[in-house]
Amino acid sequence: MSTGPSPSGELLALPLLTHRGTHSTRAREIVHGVDGRPLASLSLSPDLLISQSVLAQGRASPLAPEERAQRLLEASRRFLEDDLGGISFARHLTHVNQVSGHNAPLTEQLSRAVAAAIAEAPARADRARPNGSLRSWEEAAEGGGSGVWTRRGETLAAVLSGNAPTIQSGWLQALALGYRVAVRPSRREPFTAHRVVLALRAAGFPDTSVTCLPTTHEGASTLLRRADLGFVYGGEDVAAKYGASPTIKVGGPGRSKTLVAHDRLTPETLDSIAHSVTALSGSACVNTTAVLVEGDHERFAHDLAALLRERAADRQTTDHHLGPRVPSRSADTLIGHLERTASHARPAIPLEEIATPHPDGGVVLGPAVFTLTDPHDRLMATELPFPCVWVAPWTKADGIAPLRDSLVINAITRDADLINTLLHDPSVKNVHVNAPTVHSDGNLPHEDYTGDFLMRNKAVVSF
Incomplete structure (x- = not known):
């Protein structure tokens, strides 16, 4: 063979x-x-x-x-x-x-x-x-015993x-x-x-x-x-x-989002969010697909679009392209989906710039930035497999409702109460504080630690 x-x-x-x-x-x-x-x-x-x-x-x-x-x-x-x-x-x-x-x-x-x-x-x-659990029954202490981590x-x-x-x-x-x-x-x-x-x-x-x-x-x-x-x-x-x-x-799905407080609208924040949108080709569940801005969200979207276009410039037709390279038919389908479902959103990057034919075949997608007027807009929960982000206004009166049902929230804020509320909301899987949603070192839980699902604890006692 x-x-x-x-x-x-x-x-x-x-x-x-x-x-x-x-x-x-x-x-x-x-x-x-x-x-x-x-x-x-x-x-x-x-x-x-x-x-x-x-x-x-x-x-x-x-x-x-x-x-x-x-x-x-x-x-x-x-x-x-x-x-x-x-x-x-x-x-x-x-x-x-x-x-x-x-x-x-x-x-x-x-x-x-x-x-x-x-x-x-x-x-x-x-x-x-768990700290109170051992790897095998042979390690269990005599007398009082211990929990032993076992497969489900x-x-x-x-x-x-x-x-x-x-x-x-x-x-x-x-x-x-x-x-x-x-x-x-x-x-x-x-x-x-x-x-x-x-x-x-x-x-x-x-x-x-x-x-x-x-x-x-x-x-x-x-x-x-x-x-x-x-x-x-x-x-x-x-x-x-x-x-x-x-x-x-x-x-x-991911639906990872970033929240920016009014006092954190800095060039460093803009750079971090641009990275969160485009890292991993913008196609991972941890990529930021929605940004909630406390302040001038239109201005923020304009600045983000300018930075993303600068990063994509002269790259999309090379081996270092920013977005993913997809078959032409897939690109047509995605662009058509955007045109149908996002007609009320304002593109900060013209739609005709989102797809770039690659000389080796296929089409490179992204980046795309859209602004919305309502943080509760259904598009805030829409994730597409390329660098595409929705930007909407947010105030403290909106609370965490627009942030629920998310894999990762990056809270760029000094508001400890808001962070605690996000941490204890069961629909939010992970909370980053001024850290890109794409950050991971392999040891962090993604959607819980894998072992939480695979293993259970049994009491083992040996006299």
């Missing part, structure tokens, strides 16, 4: 990585770059194979914790240094760049962050463990989106905790998950420890039903379908 394009242009073959090794199926899907060119042939897993794999994984025993940690370190090195599936890391970056739409430097930055997530998975997972199940299904390579971080922590993981990669960007699983196997993890099973939406539902627990990522439709399940953790 070919694992990479031949000189004649043969497509890269991405087989299933099952509980019994690699397997190719007749059901396949072609992975295209944003320029429309075919890049890879992706095998799709049938439901029966999904069921068989998850069943076998549930019956398998996990490696010992120390061995898992050691092999994760080795896998991190192999991810960066080895030819895996016949593909070098440099060639892997090319493939990811061609399908993800991120610029070349960001693709490499995020892919190297994946290697860090592999190596640091045990430590990151352990940050969720044995198998985890990870149904991934293709927003960024670092979407792998959550399931890697599950692997570090002893779960056997079945990964359903994004069919738009399957390369990262495939390479991670190959690196883990090259480092000595058994095939039953982690599988890579690309499949259809129906197959993904089967995977989530068969595993003890599941991760799934998506928008409102995914949240509506799985949000009420106690065994499935839903990632997304």
Whole structure:
């Protein structure tokens, strides 16, 4: 079986990585770059194979914790240094760049962050463990006993989106905790998950420890039903379908916002918000998509638009483009959506400047800035997969109502009461104080610590 394009242009073959090794199926899907060119042939897993794999994984025993940690370190090195599936890391970056739409430097930055997530998975997972809980029953003190951190199940299904390579971080922590993981990669960007699983196997993890099973939406539902627990990522439709399940953790949507107090309208604030809008190609759930301004919001939007246009200038047709590069048809759909739904918003950047054709194919999107007159406008909850931000006025009389149901709020204010109110509102997942919404070091909880969902505490007493 070919694992990479031949000189004649043969497509890269991405087989299933099952509980019994690699397997190719007749059901396949072609992975295209944003320029429309075919890049890879992706095998799709049938439901029966999904069921068989998850069943076998549930019956398998996990490696010992120390061995898992050691092999994760080795896998991190192999991810960066080895030819895996016949593909070098440099060639892997090319493939990811061609399908993800991120610029070349960001693709490499995020892919190297994946290697860090592999190596640091045990430590990151352990940050969720309560102070009063131990890792194993052998550590439980005699007499009084202790809480012991234990898995809620044995198998985890990870149904991934293709927003960024670092979407792998959550399931890697599950692997570090002893779960056997079945990964359903994004069919738009399957390369990262495939390479991670190959690196883990090259480092000595058994095939039953982690599988890579690309499949259809129906197959993904089967995977989530068969595993003890599941991760799934998506928008409102995914949240509506799985949000009420106690065994499935839903990632997304984001709706991250920034609030600026009247005394913090400074050039430094403007620079920070511009970064929050455009970092990660503006396509992540932590990107600021709405700004509430206590003061002259029209002036602020004008200044923000000027700064973003300056940052995008002379970049959009290069390998360092600011926004994401997407297929032309996707760009037309998004611009058409804006024209239909945002007709009452005032564009601070002309709509005709939002889409820039790229010489290598596809279209680079953004930046876009719109002003609204009402902080409660429904558009304040609209997030699009490119640097697009809505700016509205805010006063203390508006309270936190316009800020609810957000993944991250950056409160650029000295108002301690407001910060406390945001912190205790259950609909606000994370609160930053004068820190960009995109800030993360890998150790901060995203939508809770991953371990909060994966683990529970049991009392263990030994006399």
